[in-house]
Amino acid sequence: MNISFTDKAIKQLTPILTETGRMLKLKYDTDGCGCLVSGVISLWLVDQADDDDIVVETNFVPVLLEKSRLVFYDDTMAIDVVEGTGCFQLKSPGQILNPRMTLIEVSEQHER
Template identity: 65%
Template sequence: MSVNITFTEAAKQTLTPIVAKSGRQLKLNYDTDGCGCLVDGVPALWLVDKADEDDVVVETNFVPVLVERPRLIFFDEEMTIDIKPGTTVFQLKSPRQILNGHMPLVEVTAGHER
């Protein structure tokens, strides 16, 4: 399965200085911590130092985004990352649904995944 991720102009404007300053990569993670089982999870936007061995790179209209290959099945084929107006919280949407309407940008340090 392949996914297509598009960033809105508002999301790009917010993320550009963060990504440029940090020199890190964006990762769209399917976070299952505390959810009970692997099929119950929440999409999360992470800022990471490097790709994990099972990550794939998804080209976007902004910067490439990492996604764990085994977790691709939990995402829709067409997705948009937007920012919630008046906040620093992102939203992950598809034509069919809102996958996460309150998605903070999480800085993940090596060996300290959330």
């Protein structure tokens, strides 16, 4: 799996990651979606990896993904900034996986 960050995304995320010392996680979130295949990919800011997480090296910082949810991701993806919104976008060469991802600060209690 290849995940890259655009220069704009790196510029926006660098101060946040430096200040918090936390990690980025792409989370396939199914809360309130009805079923497993109706989830949405979210960008989380977390303190530590969960047992099911794998680490994917990128052109910026390593990103955590749930091993059991890899089927919902494309082999090549990019994280970009949606201008003027404060949101990020997850896209691949064939599709946009999430056009507006907010950076969600997740507490340890919410992760579990």
